[in-house]
Each structure stands twice: as structure tokens, then as C-alpha cells.
Amino acid sequence: MTQPGPVPKPPTLRDVAQRAGVHSGTASRALNPRTRSMVNSDTVKRVLRAAAALGYEPNPIARSLRTNKTHTVGMFIPDVSNPLFSSMVRGVERVLSEQDYALLLADTDNSVERESSLYTALRGRQVDGLVIATAQRDSPLIDRMLTDQVPFVLVNRVSLEHSTLAVTGDEASGVRQAVAHLAGLGHTRIAYLAGPQRTSTGVVRLAAFRQSMLEHGFTPLPEEIVECASWSEEAGSEAMARLCAAGLAATAVVAGNDMIAAGCYDVLREFGIGCPDDVSVIGFNDMPFVDKFSPPLTTVRLPNRELGEEGAALLLDRMAGQAPIAKTIVLPVSLVVRGSTAPPR
Amino acid sequence: MTQPGPVPKPPTLRDVAQRAGVHSGTASRALNPRTRSMVNSDTVKRVLRAAAALGYEPNPIARSLRTNKTHTVGMFIPDVSNPLFSSMVRGVERVLSEQDYALLLADTDNSVERESSLYTALRGRQVDGLVIATAQRDSPLIDRMLTDQVPFVLVNRVSLEHSTLAVTGDEASGVRQAVAHLAGLGHTRIAYLAGPQRTSTGVVRLAAFRQSMLEHGFTPLPEEIVECASWSEEAGSEAMARLCAAGLAATAVVAGNDMIAAGCYDVLREFGIGCPDDVSVIGFNDMPFVDKFSPPLTTVRLPNRELGEEGAALLLDRMAGQAPIAKTIVLPVSLVVRGSTAPPR
DNA sequence: TTGTATGCGTTATCAA
């Protein structure tokens, strides 16, 4: 059994310098790839060898204090436990870790207050940049980042007020594909269960729906477009119930996302309305297990993980001064046709 | 339109001290609750006022350099995009942020090498502690943390070799409840689709299954216990197919987790075997949407978020020197009975 | 090409 014993202090730059027989400044230059050219290649070799022998790792804290860079990126999301966002987190984390950046995660819980206090905390920790996947439209976050001049990129949302770096799925195309698919099946009366209009995604999708309907020459009745209180199953149920109560004449329903579609399923079953026999349903996001629904859900797949990856890459470029201040990357989305859509009868 | 303009440098301790007419050392003591008692209460007031006026925020980098504490905790998980883990992350993040700790997330992707290099990276960043939710049994991670004497807590797993801090669901009870439920319905031939035995969870659940069967006086045939290559739907399908190929005599199947159960569903359908009519199925985890399966999946619910919360709290205690070095907290689990289980016919 | 010196913003030690 090994004794606990004190942990030996990690070697510092000076230890390395001493062992290599040079001064710490030289060791610093030799170790830093960017300044390495300033030093004799023999010396470089000696320093490198000494560093390796001692198992030297630069102390990022000290480095940060000196350089004002932390090699750390913060990410704001409403809720990690939502698969939609966790996929983005995964993408972000993956790209960052490849470049030796660390990810500081902040769950805002959809609270603007919490977002604000977390922002202060992250700023205090001197994150070099921020990935924003929260989409509350009334949040002052973007303004604050702009005045603080901290590099950031919006993921899965855009700003209507400012031009910024952003990576987003082609929401409009997704909605268009959904409507076109239904139209192709012969549907003409299509209802829409919109996500909350206080979120960026909510308004973008709804606008795209209206536009798509127009393009097909369909004119949805006002009561056939109902806004959900949140992106949840419960809100979806509630909205769908309202739709049914109003006397459902539509033969198809497009839901703002899969959660809402799931709520929709519940109400359909409750009312004894068959899917897809009586009404077709389309969701959004292609969340895990929606292919196991009965019937399996037709839905629009967003490249969430890629969204995160592209966002992180863009931010990294920006922080390196390689990217413009504003630029929007739009990633393609695809309709995944499953069993919840069929011709109207 | 406001001009970009340079961002004013944030005020430092010396700015505060100057404004309060004291020395920076005094200001430091006045600001720090722990040392505040050493300073005249009038002076404290002056300093506090000055700090507030300037909007002073201590620079955590400088503080860390001095104190060797970063107020940062790292978390290792196999995959954030798995709802199981993302719930834990949420729990951890929640508790940490309440105490002004930040969470550094590290996705190991089930790779021991990646885990190792991420560990080096996080150590370098001087995290004050670690939450470990990866469960590869052959990983040297625990040994390294032990020798490095970095505080850590295991979540959703235990170490068979060392005694450590750990928070886990009552896996054995979960399995027992599952088996008891099936036995109560009249099943006597129960098969088990085990998770990979290189994971801690995999072995714990399998052992519990064997034990539970024994307690009921049931003796599963060797071919009725099959190990899946991973915790995935595909692996579940494959294992279930093997079970069927061997001539399925069991009337019920317990799956190592919900993913495996989902794979099981696919094969059942393929073979034209009815669930729950011909065979009952039980999963593990109660993942989102398993209630939407057809039939809705009976499963064991683990308090994943609470696991994360308790883990973080325990780690915080430990880091404050308030918790013992080794202690296991076991959280209760519950069986959620849905449509995939019924009496055998 | 290398050495020297200084400072990043804090906390802690030692005097006063």
C-alpha cells in the first residue's frame, strides 16, 4: 500500500530552464512555438528535452494572468438535458477540445435573470469567447456582449436586431419541405402548432410556415395556427386540444418541434382521431426515439451536432482574428419521412 | 449608434484601495469575508463602498494563481448527447453554479485514451475537483486521481477496487423490482440482455439479476443471459436476435437499459413476436419518450438529475474538508410500469 | 541569440 504522502509540486518554467542551463526567458521562448524561431535550435532541443524529462506542463493560470487569454469558451444553453441542445454541446466540446480549448457550460433554464448572472460569472472568468444557444428574444445578452466586445457566435438562432456570427439550420427550407411533402400527399388544410413566439426559432418557423402555405396557394384560418406556451409536450397537448375544440377541419398538423408533436399524439389518441388516417403529423428535430412512436414520426432533422461544430469552429476563427464580425452559416436540413404522414382520406 | 471604442479595463483591487484611501492589502482583507474581521469596520465600509462604486469584481485568474484554487470543477462523461448523462450534467451544473463554481465539461466518448488526455488537460487547468460519470472498468483514471490527490466523486458507478466518494442509484433494488414485478405477473422464465461487462453498471446489474432470480428460485439457462457489445439499440437488436436464434423459451426479457430494450422491440417486431402478449420487456433508465413506444415501455427510473446534484454537493463538501474520503450515497429507484409487461399466456 | 527585469492582480507574511 502506498502512503498518501504530499504530492510533489509540478515543475515550473524555471525548473526547466535550470535543467537546460538557460534562463527562464529563453526557456519560455523555446517552448512557445510562436517564438521558437528566435532561439538557437540547439538550445531549443535542450530545453525541450529538459521539459520532457521533468514532465513540464505550462501553468495556464499564470499564462492567462499574463496574456489575458484563458483558452476557455463559455456556452449558454437553456437546458442540457434536452437532447436538442446536448447534441450541440457535444459538437462544440468536440471541436474545442481538439484545439485545447476548454468548455464552460452554463444552463440558463430559460431564465433571463439566470442568464444575466451567469454571464457576469463567465465574464469574470475571462472566457475568450461565447457560444450562445439560448434564444430568448427579449434578452439583453447580445447587447452586453457587443458592448463588452467579447467574441461570440449564435447557434441555432439569429438576431433580428444585430448582425453577428451565427450558425443555423435552414429552418425555412425545413418548413417548406414539410409543407411540400403534405401538399404532395394531397393535403390542402394544414394546421400549425407554433412554438413560443418569444423565441427566435418560434418566430422563424412560423413565418416560414405562413410563407410556404402562401406559395402553395393555401390560406390557413387564424384558428388553425395556434401558439404553444412552451416547447413542451404539455404545451403541445394543450394547443392541440384547443385546435380540436375549435372543430378540427385540417387534415394535417405541422408541429413546431417533436415535443409539441408528441403532445399532439396524446390528444389525437384521446379524441379517437387516427394518425395518419385522419390527420397527418410532422415534427421538427428528429429527437431520439421519435422513430419508435406509434406511428413513427415524420420530422425535420436538424444537424444539431454539426451546428455546434460549425459554431465552435467559427468562434475559434473569430478569436484568432480570421473571421469577419458578422457572417451567418446556414446548414441544410432534411425531412425524414416516417409513418405519421399519409394522403388525406 | 455607439462607436466601438476600446473597452475600459476593469477596476483592480488597487483602484478600490486608492479610492477608499487605504492600501491594497487592507482592501483585500476588507473584501474577503474570511479576513474581514481583521479590519476596522469603518474601513470595511469605506472599501465596500468604493468597490461598489467602481463595480469592482475580483479577478479570479489572479486569485487562482495565488491560492491554487480555481473554483472550477471538471466532469467526465462518455457522451453529453445521451439523455442519461445530460440529466446528470444538469444536476451537477445546477448545484455548482449555486456556489459560484464553474463546470468544465469533458466528453470522453468512451475512449480511455481520450479520457486520459482530457484528464491531463483538466489537471493542467487546476480544477479543484472532478465528477466522474464514465464507467469503464479498465480505466486507470481512478488510480491517477488517487495519486494526484485530487478530490473526486463517482456518479452512477462505483469502484470495485477502491473505496471512494460515490453516488449511485440503487441498481440492485431496481433489478429486484423488475424481476419481482415479472414474477408477480407469473413469469418464471426470464431472459436478460446485459450491458457490456467492461462497464461498472453492466456488471452490477447483471449480478443483481442473477441474485434476484436466485431469490425467486428461478434458474436462467446460460443462453438466456446474453451480453450486448454496447449500450445501444443496435447492440440490443443483435443480442435479442441471438436470443431468438437460440429458440426463445423465456416469456419475459429484462434489458440492461432502454436503448437495449428499444433494439429488443425491433427484433420482436421482425420476428412477429407480440409484446407484451408473447413476451414482456423491461428497460432501465426511463429515458425521454419511452412512454411513447408501442407498447409503452415498463422501465426502472433512475434519479439521474439527483445523482448529479448529490454528487456535486458531496464533492463540494469534500473540497471544503467537510466530507470523509470515502462514502457511498445510494439513491432510491422506482419501477415505472407501463404497457410492455403483462402476464404470460 | 540570450539574459534581465518587470508586471499581470491577488493573497499572505511580516513589521509597524
Add this chain to the structure above:
DNA sequence: TTGATAACGCATACAA
């Protein structure tokens, strides 16, 4: 109770 001063480990401007 307060002030002065020295680190913490690194990067860099300047000198040699």
C-alpha cells in the same frame, strides 16, 4: 488594525 513587500508562474520589452 494597517502598510509594505514578496511571491504565484509566465511572457515580453529591452538590453546586451
